[in-house]
């Protein structure tokens with residue numbers, strides 16, 4: 004479904020992404036983890052076509068893509084249908100759902116707009132499809148009629164996911180999209196994504212720090228550091244036998260069952276410290 008070969012991004016002299024190669028099959032799920040600033044988001048943005056690659060190849064179903072690709076850019080200018088097809092291929096959900104939602108647009112209208120952009124439907128079927136998408140992510144009529152600012156963070160994130168799913172994308176990229184949600188909502192969204200992957204064949208690309216989520220939802224994971232892939236393999240293998248120090252640190256930092264948070268120091272004891 005997706006093949007990334009020797010992908011590179013330079014910002015001036017700085018190399019943010021360096022020789023990144025991986026593939027993602029249909030119905031596959033891959034997590035990219037890595038230290039802050041290691042190039043995860045930049046990689047995702049290039050795949051989504053939001054950033055131009057400095058080098059390398061991005062192939063979707065064997066076809067080269069990306070705004071940096073000249074022939075594609077010409078074709079894009081010619082046919083708006085092409086843009087629709089691109090949206091159908093890849094959608095991205097960000098950590099801050101405000102970046103995928105218009106603050107002045109009610110949630111139901113935002114989802115309807117996304118459906119209409121990708122599918123020509125009579126009004127009644129459009130309404131039914133919007134209701135189906137909102138229902139899928141667990142938003143009710145009151146929330147559908149609300150502006151993004153009147154929703155909770157979790158509800159806003161679910162609205163952004165419903166909007167992305169409206170395009171029936173072949174690849175859904177989630178950039179820390181569930182990181183800020185509380186655990187029960189997070190579990191609900193991960194279940195929802197697993198269900199969508201099984202039902203529609205949509206491939207998932209997660210960018211996350213959360214190994215718990217990685218374990219639940221991804222088949223494979225890759226670890227980035229300073230723009231490079233330092234570890235890549237099936238999640239179970241990488242987690243059971245991490246080769247890279249960053250992966251080991253990340254695994255060591257996940258609380259284990261029986262873990263007790265360290266108590267805050269008694270202020271009187273703190274006062275006695277030198």
Ligand SMILES: Nc1ncnc2c1ncn2[C@@H]1O[C@H](COP(=O)(O)OP(=O)(O)OP(=O)(O)O)[C@@H](O)[C@H]1O
Pocket residue numbers: 014019037038039040041042043044045046
């Ligand atoms: N537009 C830009 N101009 C210059 N440098 C940039 C730009 N975008 C990103 N960078 C740099 O590229 C590097 C990789 O950034 P990126 O956002 O991909 O990291 P990340 O792994 O997603 O980090 P985080 O987990 O903190 O989001 C960083 O050092 C960042 O400062």
